[in-house]
Amino acid sequence: MQADDLTVEVAAEGFDPAARLGTFMRQQRAGAVASFCGSVRGSAGKRTVRQLRIDHYPGMTEKCMRRIAEQALQRWQLAGALAIHRCGLLEAGEPIVLVAAAADHRKAAFSGCQMMIDYLKTDAPFWKQEIGPETKVWVAAKQDDDSAKLNWEG
């Protein structure tokens, strides 16, 4: 879904973060753009991770991502926000999520970007399962992620 200043997407297929970020930057007139990209790690502790399964709640996921981007836009007076998150089956190394924030100055861009990824970890209905040669393990939610979100609400 896209408004002039906001692009939010749940991607069932692989996306190219460099290309998407490039497009976002060309669309923005603001002077500062900050971004974060998270990819599938090849291991979790001693466990090998070959693939990542990402489930989500169709309908609710898009609404939540849009709400998160709108919160960041308002809070940091962003000129634009981008949030793309995969669902489905991913290989080790594949990009999972890209968020980017455009603003007049870097402080707002950095803060808006970080706020969006922190909120994506607690407020968007995605669930990850790490698949290895002999194991399938659902990732457990982390206390650190809740704390990271709370930091924005102080």
Add this chain to the structure above:
Amino acid sequence: MIEVQVLYFASLRDALDSEGETVALDDGATVADLLAKLRARGSAFAAALAPDKPVRAAVDQEFAGSEAALRDGTEVGLFPPVTGG
């Protein structure tokens, strides 16, 4: 009597071997009442939805607590704590 559309996600979907179902409840039922009714089935439902398990809910696609009220036709998502991002 009301009927709600329950959807299961992630590890809960695997544990219950179900994507979702329609559940009949009394008028005025809450998410807590729904969970109690599902637990009463025993076996996988009692285990996966036990009070000490971190089950979360969404009512009509908004995160909700156990006290949230349900109406006829409400969509209720049940799932573990989210792990996106």
